[in-house]
Amino acid sequence: MKACPSCGSRNQRDNIFCPMCGHSFLDEPEKHVADREAPHLIVRRGGRREVTVLIVLLIIVLGLGAGLTSYYVSRQIDRSSLVPVKSGVVFKCSRCGKLYKERVANLWVKKSDQIDYGVETATGLCYTCKYGPLVGGYQDMFMSLSKKGYYHGFATDIADPAAVFINANPALFPASSVDRVAAVATRVDPRLILKDFQQYAGKPVAVTATIVGFEVVTVPGGGTATYLQLEPVGNKDPANLELLALYKGTAPVLKGDTADCYLLPSDLVAYHSKKGDGKAILCIAMFLNPVRTP
Secondary structure, eight states: EOOOTTTTOETTOOBBBBTTTTOOOGGGGOOOGGSSSSOOOOOOSSSSHHHEEEEHHHHHHHHHHHHHHHHHHHHHHHHHTTEEEEEEEEETTTTTTOEEEEEEEEEEEEEEGGGGGEEEEEEEEOOOHHHEEEEEEEEHHHHHHHHHTTGGGOOOOOOOOHHHEEEEEEEGGTOOOHHHHHHTTTEOOOOHHHOOHHHHHHHHHEEEEEEEEEEEEEEETTTTEEEEEEEEETTTTTTGOOEEEEESSSSOOOTTTTEEEEEEEEEEEEEETEEEEEEEEEEEEEEEOOOOOO
């Protein structure tokens, strides 16, 4: 058995794709024979020993070349027997008719199996019809950025508690002053949010962080928002904690600034990168207050 690097589900060793999330094992890096460390050989000058060693090395090189060529050809034959398909579900609002969410993956499957794959349509209520236009607007922003490759390409949904809070407190998104958000936010170590997201979802928090990523992006409807990557001050292992935020409009901070960030935890996004599997805390920024650091 082998574990899927995207969703963690167990797969048969000869599986080409994960049946749970569609992850392709074909695109995973493989260790070639040529990458293995060759035994250390000492070649002395003169005599038959040098000739013998050279002949051995020549045989090894020729053998590796033939093996890699055979591997490459068989690899191309395997790929040529596959065809691209789309598989998953799109969600259509039963009230307004909007396609408000999609979970569709692009897969490569055997030609004989392609009839087993397709895109189905499910019905439900979109975020605008369920929670109001402000929540629907934020969800549209998240979906738009996800399709463009943000959040490591994973789709995201605003958690229900966060949607309820936004709908009940529209004046805080964004807030006009720090006093308004400070009155409702709790200062917290973001590692606790990662550990127990359900406890903090939809509850305003305050985190002092350095802005390590800053980008103004265009969102659906022609407006702008600021995509932020935050590194909490004092975090000793930033590789194990990714804190992302979306601010409606142009944020009053720049890359390199340190700020008191008043955030609403809205989703926990799973991702797979070269550093390994991890979780990103995705928040909506209510207020960003630059602070001076000693």
